[in-house]
Amino acid sequence: MPIPTEYQKQTRKTAKENAFTQLQQWIIDGTLQPGEKLNDVELAEALGVSRTPIRESLQLLEVQGFVKMYPGKATQVTEVDKESINDLLPPLAVLQALSAELAIPTLNESTIEELEETNHRFAKAVQAEDYFSALKIDEEFHQIIVDHAANRYIHSIVASLQPHVRRLFFHNSIIMTEKSIDEHKDIIRFLTEGNKEKVAAVMRENWLRAIDEFNSMKTE
């Protein structure tokens, strides 16, 4: 009988980490609503832990911008300002564009295949109008590129912005369009060709287009 490989034993899973993950998820999906007041005693009971890991999680969530703590007064979930997508996407766009540039020297055939395969799955999800999956696969696609940029600062920043993207897209009902499929193909092509300028330009456009789509959606 194969012994169940306890893979994740390197860093033990603390109550704080569990609490953090759960609370973040609740904020992103709206279980904890924008503006909602957070009482650590309640949350502690709900998650079956004490107040300490809750408080520590809330502090991390504050750094990420998901909650705001008013010392001695209250802690509440930050508002979802739909307009903030106009602020969020530009920095993400330039960082993803930079990632693409940096990834070029590290690319090999199998990575390109992985990107193509991911975009293929992305296309299927979009065409099936499974926008939830599409969003997740789109994230995978871009993550491959970010990973290959092999830059820990970019990696860390993108990792902290991505949950905000999810939260905003979720609350704004932004959907992935077919145009992204072709842009991804362009990205793959320019990556293969090693064309830094063009891949950066397309990547930037790919992200900024969501802003236009959001803004045009409002006027409809």
Next chain:
Amino acid sequence: MPIPTEYQKQTRKTAKENAFTQLQQWIIDGTLQPGEKLNDVELAEALGVSRTPIRESLQLLEVQGFVKMYPGKATQVTEVDKESINDLLPPLAVLQALSAELAIPTLNESTIEELEETNHRFAKAVQAEDYFSALKIDEEFHQIIVDHAANRYIHSIVASLQPHVRRLFFHNSIIMTEKSIDEHKDIIRFLTEGNKEKVAAVMRENWLRAIDEFNSMKTE
């Protein structure tokens, strides 16, 4: 008699914040050395508080990448990998470039004057070879632009990267050169002209040049 306006009464100053600021400073300036093991009991005694605010500060410092916590084992100051400047500056460069673009529509005459005055002080510091002041003033200069971009995500990311810049420049003895003075002038000019592309290009160069200077320094 003018009543001393208690400006910062909005958020009270907690023990955690004090501890955090102090610990971060110690790590940046090398009082707490790279690789040093951090014992929260010792730190608590040193700062005259209990372990709680210390632990909370350490967790924030971990998110920022200044310490690494090994649950149940140890907490230590992260190493200063001199080469990581090659990773740190590119994302900062593209974000500062983006900030300049975004700042253009918000600029007025008094802002331009403020930038010129700051660059003038910068020039004096560089010429006086007071590189510590120069670095701080350079930071001020760029901060003005970031502030005017009025983008909270950029603001927050830059704020988290800046301490790393300070730490690396400190440990690498990187100095500000006269070339930066002229580049700042170019930045001001292109901002005034509203030339997005050019100001972004110069801004990016201004930051990336530090990489070249660092790399050429190694071979000397």
Next chain:
DNA sequence: AAACATTTGTCCGTATGTATA
């Protein structure tokens, strides 16, 4: 192998500060 020393993680009581009556 087992008990020990050490360090971190967690719990919960108390103090402090804030808002409301």
Next chain:
DNA sequence: ATATACATACGGACAAATGTT
């Protein structure tokens, strides 16, 4: 203005995990 209720910040003890003798 004072008192009261309440939420958070902090403190200190205990539990759990690590690695060492």
